[in-house]
Amino acid sequence: xxxxxxxxxxxxxxxxxxxxxxxxxxxxxxxxxxxxxxxxxxxxxxxxxxxxxxxxxxxxxxxxxxxxxxxxxxxxxxxxxxxxxxxxxxxxxxxxxxxxxxxxxxxxxxxxxxxxxxxxxxxxxxxxxxxxxxxxxxxxxxxxxxxxxxxxxxxxxxxxxxxxxxxxxxxxxxxxxxxxxxxxxxxxxxxxxxxxxxxxxxxxxxxxxxxxxxxxxxxxxxxxxxxxxxxxxxxxxxxxxxxxxxxxxxxxxxxxxxxxxxxxxxxxxxxxxxxxxxxxxxxxxxxxxx
Amino acid sequence: xxxxxxxxxxxxxxxxxxxxxxxxxxxxxxxxxxxxxxxxxxxxxxxxxxxxxxxxxxxxxxxxxxxxxxxxxxxxxxxxxxxxxxxxxxxxxxxxxxxxxxxxxxxxxxxxxxxxxxxxxxxxxxxxxxxxxxxxxxxxxxxxxxxxxxxxxxxxxxxxxxxxxxxxxxxxxxxxxxxxxxxxxxxxxxxxxxxxxxxxxxxxxxxxxxxxxxxxxxxxxxxxxxxxxxxxxxxxxxxx
Numbered sequence: 001x002x003x004x005x006x007x008x009x010x011x012x013x014x015x016x017x018x019x020x021x022x023x024x025x026x027x028x029x030x031x032x033x034x035x036x037x038x039x040x041x042x043x044x045x046x047x048x049x050x051x052x053x054x055x056x057x058x059x060x061x062x063x064x065x066x067x068x069x070x071x072x073x074x075x076x077x078x079x080x081x082x083x084x085x086x087x088x089x090x091x092x093x094x095x096x097x098x099x100x101x102x103x104x105x106x107x108x109x110x111x112x113x114x115x116x117x118x119x120x121x122x123x124x125x126x127x128x129x130x131x132x133x134x135x136x137x138x139x140x141x142x143x144x145x146x147x148x149x150x151x152x153x154x155x156x157x158x159x160x161x162x163x164x165x166x167x168x169x170x171x172x173x174x175x176x177x178x179x180x181x182x183x184x185x186x187x188x189x190x191x192x193x194x195x196x197x198x199x200x201x202x203x204x205x206x207x208x209x210x211x212x213x214x215x216x217x218x219x220x221x222x223x224x225x226x227x228x229x230x231x232x233x234x235x236x237x238x239x240x241x242x243x244x245x246x247x248x249x250x251x252x253x254x255x256x257x258x259x260x261x262x263x264x265x266x267x268x269x270x271x272x273x274x275x276x277x278x279x280x281x282x283x284x285x286x287x288x289x290x
Numbered sequence: 291x292x293x294x295x296x297x298x299x300x301x302x303x304x305x306x307x308x309x310x311x312x313x314x315x316x317x318x319x320x321x322x323x324x325x326x327x328x329x330x331x332x333x334x335x336x337x338x339x340x341x342x343x344x345x346x347x348x349x350x351x352x353x354x355x356x357x358x359x360x361x362x363x364x365x366x367x368x369x370x371x372x373x374x375x376x377x378x379x380x381x382x383x384x385x386x387x388x389x390x391x392x393x394x395x396x397x398x399x400x401x402x403x404x405x406x407x408x409x410x411x412x413x414x415x416x417x418x419x420x421x422x423x424x425x426x427x428x429x430x431x432x433x434x435x436x437x438x439x440x441x442x443x444x445x446x447x448x449x450x451x452x453x454x455x456x457x458x459x460x461x462x463x464x465x466x467x468x469x470x471x472x473x474x475x476x477x478x479x480x481x482x483x484x485x486x487x488x489x490x491x492x493x494x495x496x497x498x499x500x501x502x503x504x505x506x507x508x509x510x511x512x513x514x515x516x517x518x519x520x521x522x523x524x525x526x527x528x529x530x
Contacts, residue, residue, distance in 0.1 A: 164396070167385070171393050174382045180364035181341045181374045182445065183397030237384060 003135045008258035009251050010136045014211075016250020017149035020243045021204040023227035023234075024156060025197035031173040031236040031288070032193045033089060039080055039100040040201065041224025042107035047073030047202025048209045048219060049111060055123045062125040062210065066148075069206035070199040076107070077198025081191055089190070104220070111217035119214040126210050141211040148207045152200045153243050159196070160239060169193060173236070174288055222266070229269045233276045235283020245284065292355035294319045294449055294480050295340065300349035302335050309335040310504045313349075317449070317497075322471065322481045324491040326525060327501035333484040334377055336501075337451050340482075341374055342367045353449075368397050373447035377454045377484075379438040383427030387418055390426050390437055394444035404444065411440040432463040439470060443479075450474065452483040456490065468494055488525030492516050 022044055029037040050072025051065035084099040129140040160166040168189055171179040180186050209215045230249055234241040249272065253265045276284060293316040302310045310332040317323045327333045338344045340351055342364040351359040359367055373394075381390050391411060395404030412419035415436045421429060426437055435455065442450055455471070456464040468490045475481055475494070485491035492498060498515045500508040508520055515521060 164392075164401075167389055167393060168396060170385060171382050174384055175380055177338075177343050177364075178374075178376060178380050178382070179393070179396075181343065181368060181376075182393055182441075183365045183368035185363070185365045 004258055005255075006134075006136050008254040010133070010138055011142075011258075012251030012254030013247060014138065014142045014146045014250070015253065016247040017146050017153070018204055018208050019223065019226050019230055019250055020246035021149050021152050021200055022223045023230035023242050023246045024153065024239060025201045026224075026227050027231045027234070027236055027239060027242045028156075028169075028193050028197045030231060031239070032169055033085065033190045034093060035085055035089060035096040035100070036093065037080075037085070037100045037194075037197075038097060038224070039076075039084075039103040039107060040197065041220030041227065042104045042111075043073045043076050043080070043198045043220075044201040044205045044223060045111060045215075045217065045220040046076045046107060046205075047198075048205035048215045049115060050202065051206030051209060052120065052122055052215050055125055057123070061123070062206075065123075065125055065206045065210070066203050069202035071202070073202025073205065074195050074199040077194045078191075081194040085194065086187070086190075108217055108220065115215070115217055117217060119216040122209045122213050122215055124213075139211075145204075145207045145211045149204050152203060156196070156200065157240060157243075165189065165192065226269050229273045233273055233283060235280075235285045235287040237283075237286040237288060241283070241285030291318055293317060293352075294321075294354060295482065296350075296352045297336070297340065298350050300336065300339060300346050300351065302332075302339055302344055302346045308504055310339075310346075313501070313504070313506055315499050315506065315509070317480055317482050319448075319480055320475075320478065321497065322475050322483065322495045323497045323499070324483045324485055324495040325499045325501050326485060326488050326491065326521065328486065328524070330503075331501040332504040333501055334453055335504075337374070337453050337482075337484060340367075340451060341372065365397070368445065371446075371448035373442040373445040373450050375438050375442045375450065375452040375455055378457060379431075379434045381426040381429075381434055381437055381441075384425055386423050387426055387429070387437055388422040390441055391418075391444055394441035395446075397445065407444045407446065411444060415440060431459055432466075435459060435463070435467060439467075439474075443474065447479055450479050450481045452481060454484055454486065456485065456487045464490060486525075488521065 022041060025040050026037065029035050029040060047069035051069035054068035055061050055065040080103055084103055085096055088095045088099050126141050126144060131138050131140055131143050160170050168179060168184045172184060172186055172189055176186055226249065230246040231242055234245040249269055253268055256268050257265050296316040298314040300310055300313045313336060325333050335344060339346050340359060342359060342362055353359050353370055357370055391408045392404060395407060398404050417433055418436055418440065426434065455467050459467065471481060471494050483491060492512050495512050498509065498512050499506050500521060508515060508518055
């Protein structure tokens with residue numbers, strides 16, 4: 001009984017850490033730019049394919065692929081910011097929502113046109129080994145994925161709390177006018193924020209591709225919905241809140257898979273969403289006034 | 291002498307609703323000037339336009355004789371030496387007191403200089419040192435106003451725009467705030483203040499503007515304007 005529980009919690013943390021990276025990207029865009037970036041999950045997808053295409057064999061293959069994922073995703077993020085978000089930002093939130101949704105559809109179907117609509121197998125970037133951690137057994141790939149995602153989360157948390165630019169990022173999130181009046185170039189911080197969110201999604205995407213051994217043009221959809229839910233459940237007041245909720249969702253999903261049924265798994269997120277928003281409409285950790 | 295700030299024929303609207311129509315005012319280096327007016331008269335609109343946060347429909351805003359502020363973004367205007375104490379404090383409630391103060395020096399490249407100024411503010415306001423790591427949202431109204439003023443001073447401004455610094459504060463704190471305004475001015479910082487507390491404001495200012503529904507209806511040196519019937523009637527509770 002106990003071993004299954006621990007095993008499922010470990011599996012849940014692995015997948016939850018990935019949700020957390022994507023969710024944090026959503027949350028950064030929404031909190032700092034007031035933009036619901038529906039293209040974010042597809043930037044994740046592009047990162048996954050960038051890693052797949054540029055992966056080289058050999059021990060450095062994985063590192064190169066991570067770098068390629070980050071660059072590929074950041075490039076799309078940059079283009080999106082320049083062409084859609086920046087021109088539409090500050091107007092009705094629906095305008096950027098529709099604009100980014102359009103880009104999302106373009107990216108998904110563009111990639112399906114290039115790579116085909118079916119899953120594509122990912123190069124073997126990491127050995128197939130198992131790691132025993134006490135009573136829990138994970139694949140090496142799961143451990144690496146968890147470590148990478150966790151490192152990304154810690155880095156972002158350090159960035160927003162302990163650096164001057166990061167402080168300005170939080171200042172914009174709460175009061176953009178006051179931040180601007182105190183010398184913050186809001187446009188530049190917004191650009192940097194989208195770049196950071198995209199690059200880290202790209203890194204996580206390569207690590208997920210390597211973990212499951214496949215990439216898919218429509219992979220963003222599932223991650224996107226889960227990540228979006230995590231942001232709403234957590235509220236946007238604390239970036240760390242989004243991370244906690246995403247890890248929690250991963251664990252709950254794994255437990256549902258382990259004890260109930262895997263077909264229920266993807267519905268759980270939305271039960272949680274409805275349940276939480278019913279009682280705490282600003283999310284578990286609160287939100288900024290808009 | 292060239293004015294430090296000169297606003298002329300300023301008109302600002304929110305959508306189709308005019309907030310300010312044809313306002314002109316100026317302030318010379320070293321002065322304290324006050325804009326008196328009721329809620330909705332357009333006081334904050336003027337301040338926000340000077341800061342570059344609102345775009346006017348017409349008019350000019352010149353700074354130091356040479357800079358056209360309407361062509362600059364807020365962060366560029368900050369670098370010219372303009373700082374702001376916003377209406378209702380508007381601290382970053384989720385940031386600690388010390389982070390709020392550090393943000394005041396965001397435009398300063400020299401991090402050491404910012405640390406030094408933060409320390410100076412802790413000397414001046416010991417209460418803030420005690421609360422340096424608390425989030426600003428947890429402070430009392432008076433303490434928050436101290437943070438808002440300290441934040442602006444850390445920006446080392448030439449021109450300080452103060453938007454209703456006495457709003458929502460206890461009378462005893464209001465006195466402290468106006469004493470502070472005088473001290474700040476004595477440091478050589480010019481102050482353009484917006485107030486409803488005319489009695490206090492007229493004690494520290496040398497020149498006053500009376501704003502009514504988006505237009506200046508009276509202005510002059512405080513020594514003269516304080517006796518004008520309109521100001522007496524509206525703000526000072528005297529006989530009209």
